[in-house]
Amino acid sequence: MMLEDFHAMVCEDARADHEAGRYRTTEEAMEGILCGYLEEEQVINDIQLSPYQKTNTSRQAMMVSAHAFDEKNATLNLLAVKWERSNKLVKMSHNDVNRMFKMVRRFYRNAKAGMYKEMEETDAAYTLAQLIYERQSFISTVRVFLVSNAIVDIEPPADAEEEDTIFSYDIWDIDRIFRLIGQAGNAGENDIRLRDQYDCSICMLKMQADHQKYDCYVGMLPGIVLARIYDEHGQQLIERNVRSFLQAKNAVNKGIRDTVRDEPEMFMAYNNGISTVAAWIEADELGNGVVSVHSLHDWQIVNGGQTTASLANAYKANLDMSQVFVPVKLTILKSNRQKDLIIAHISKYANSQNKITMSDFSANTLWHVEMEKLSRRIWVPSRQRMRWFYERARGQYLVELNRQNTVARKKTFREENPKSHVVTKTIAAKCMMCAMQKPYLVSKGSETNFVKFMELVEAGKIPFPNEQYYKHMVANVILFDKCDRIVKSLQLGDYKANVVAYTIALTYRLYESEIDLDKIWARQNIDEKLELLLKKLAQAVWEHITHPTIEGTNITQWCKREECWNLLLKRQGLDIASVEEEDEDEEA
Structure with missing residues (x-):
């Protein structure tokens, strides 16, 4: 797929989503699609659309389209x-x-001054403005992103500091998004010719034990070589990693940068290094189990994405990296049998030492593989040949689309697998957890919710997928999408995501017998009776979440607490839900 084709597809999807009623305008649809790509690729997590624009005068013009608040790192995106x-x-x-960067900066300044007090509570950016006002002393970093379907051949402004707050800027234009999506989803081989391309080879010690499944080597790689490799290959190097480098100025990335700048000779001692896998290598035997590796084929970094990208940033900043060396573990898998499962385990266990909130569960688990298989063979019960596309790995949809080698085949693929019918594993987890009456977990964000969902899968509390489970999952996705549109039409304000999650959970609690998932699957829609129930309960949920037990409580944070769900049940005259072990942690 060429960039022009990708751009045309994005524009077509935006128009289709608007016409289907998913967004009020085509512009909002474009915002949702482009932000969705950044969220799917884990550039930014848990993005909330919060469009606001005021352009009556150039000096007072301000805007924002969406935001994401990372409380753990005190960072507002x-x-x-x-x-x-x-x-x-x-x-x-x-x-x-x-002009765009200035308008966002002006929005932040006005929000700090209490702009929300003059806004309507139903304004889409009301909660964001309130959050900035109430948490301004806590926010240490504001990351401003310019996202566009245009091409931007301009460097973003340099970082700046204002009243103890660091402002950083980044640009994601259509070309960069295209490369991100294409690289993340392209399972092509990364052939790294160290000697020919980088005038380098790696001396590594081979594990002495002979194992039928794999060989393992340990060694060290010059930091500048790793930085150059990442600069050339980008996210494709860490496609199998459980996370991407978020470019946030958190403690880990600051530490890497500071060590390179201030104590480069100590980098090897301070850094845990990277874990990598490859299909095969070219190397010279040096004796006593030592080899000199000069080519790596299908090389992937499964742990150490932040180290790698941080070194690339230091390289671009022209820091002296001559004394920086990175510990490297290299695993060569001898057979394709259970290859993905082994890589998933390497990645999961290598990352388990890091305290991160992102999901450390791989798309290659058997549960997700089975869901993918079911989605490829089960067709929607309608005259039109169509199916739902379960995307267990990032970028799968575009990979499959790109494999269609003619325009006619691409058109057929999109007709049979419309973009509106793509279900990512995080969306599936969100919809199923709503049905399981855990809206407070859903409100904590897609990553946290997904981790909890997978814990239930691994504990055997969620069944292994079969045809019925798959169809019921799709029916819940349809129910969620319909509820989302209903809540949007009610124009209740900036808490739409929370209202939708709580409305579906409450509907299941009160009227589960009215939710016929087999019927929803057969019709690919909900009936009028269920639609009226959702409208009625959405209003009740809105009244509930906007009236917490303590006046002035931040609504978004309130919805993340199980207490919010229990109080809703109590106000509806229902028994309080039992507290389960997996719901104990309270995450902001």
Whole structure:
């Protein structure tokens, strides 16, 4: 797929999503699609659309399209999406880029001054403005992103500091998003010719024990070589990693940068290194189990993405890296049998030492593999040949689309697998957890919810997928999507995601007998009776979550607490849900 084709597909999807009623305008649909790509690729987690724009005068103009608040790292992500309406690729001007960044910065300043007090509570950006005002002393970093379907050939502004808050800037244009999606989803081989391309080889010690499944080597790699490799290959190197480098200025990445700058000779001592896998290597035998590796084939970094990308940033900043060396573990898998499962375990266990909130569960678990198989063979019961596409790994949909080698085949693939019918594993987990009446977990964000969902899978509390389970999952996705549209039409404000999760959970608690999942699957829609129930309960949920036990409580944070769910049940005259062991941790 060429960039022009990708751009045309994004524009077509935005128009289709608007016409289908998923977004009020095509512009909002474009915001949702582009932000969705960044979220799926874990550039930014748990993005909330919060469109706001005021352009009556140039000096007072301000805007924001979406946000994501990382409380653990005291970081607020603000996104401004610029939609170019042309069907052809266009370039954004330098003035437009600067103007967009200034408008977002102005929104933040006004929000700090208490702008939310003059806004309507139903305003989409009301909660964001309130959050900034109430947490301004806590927020240490504001990351401003310019996202667009245009091409932006301009470097973002340099980092700046204002009143103890660091402002950093980044640009995700259509070309960068295309490369991100293409690399993340392209399971192509990474052939790294160390000697020919980087004038380097790695001396490694081979594990002495002979194992039928794998060989293992340990050694060290010059930091500047690793940085150059990442600069050339990008996210494709860590496609199998459980996380991508988030570019956040958190403690880990600051530590890496500071060590490279201030104590480069100590990097080897301080850093745990990277864990990698490869299909095979080319190496010279040096004797006593030592080899000199000069080529790596299908090389993947399964742990150490942050180290790798941080070194690449240091390289781009022209820091002296001559004394920086990185410990490397290299595993060569001798057979394709259970290859993905072994890589999943290496990645999971290598990452388990790090205290991270992102999911450390691989897409290659048998549960997700089976869901994928079911989705490829089960067709929707309608005259039109169509199916739901379960995306167990990031970028799978585009990979499959790209494999269609003619325009006609691409068209057929999209007709049989429409983009609106793509279900990622995190979306599936969100919809199923709503049905399981855990809206407080869903409200904690897709990553946290997914981890909890997989814990239930591994504990055997969620059955191994069969045809009925798959169809019921799709029916719950349809129910969620319909509820989302209903809540959006009610224009209740910026808590739509929370209202939807709690509405579906409450519907299951009160009227589970009215939710006929087999019927929803057969119709690919909900009936009018269930639609009316959702409208009624959505209003009740809105009234509930906007009236917490303590006045002035941040609504978004309130919805993440099981207490919020229990109080809703109590207000409905129902028994309080039992507290389960897996729900004990309270995560902001």
